[in-house]
Amino acid sequence: MPARFAPILFSAFLSAIMVCIVSAFVLAMSQGVDSEFAAQWFRSCISTWPVAFPTVAIVAPWVRRMVSRVTA
Template sequence: MGTKTLLFNMKVCLNKPYTGESYVNPARFSPILFSALLSAIMVCIVSAFVIAISQGIHTGFARQWFKSCITTWPIAFPTVAIVAPMVRRIVGRLTR
């Protein structure tokens, strides 16, 4: 999908009057949305676990956890986006 298409879709969405209906992303965005959500959830859980195990829960825990999430998510997101299709193919071969 090109930049013009994305900008057009955003413009159409922003120019629509609010009707009370929630906006649903087109299905073509599902791989990216899946990767973004899965990586964000995993980064939050794993970083909280690692910090809690290694340093315990202390007064600066939330700040350190947030910083850890922000610095590791840019690595996790593209990793999931690249690896997920390969994993789906492997699972497809293992489960018939």
């Protein structure tokens, strides 16, 4: 993959990982873990990732600038 796609790939990976972890945690805390957990978790991931991916893609450069200002 060409390096110019790194920001998009970063956003895709980060958002997918965060969606998987956070949706599993929220689902387990709110409804518990039962036989339907995996199916509910998958639906939750599929429905929230389309929101998380563009959010990370838009917000990540801004956050990087904020961090560089604070740490410089």
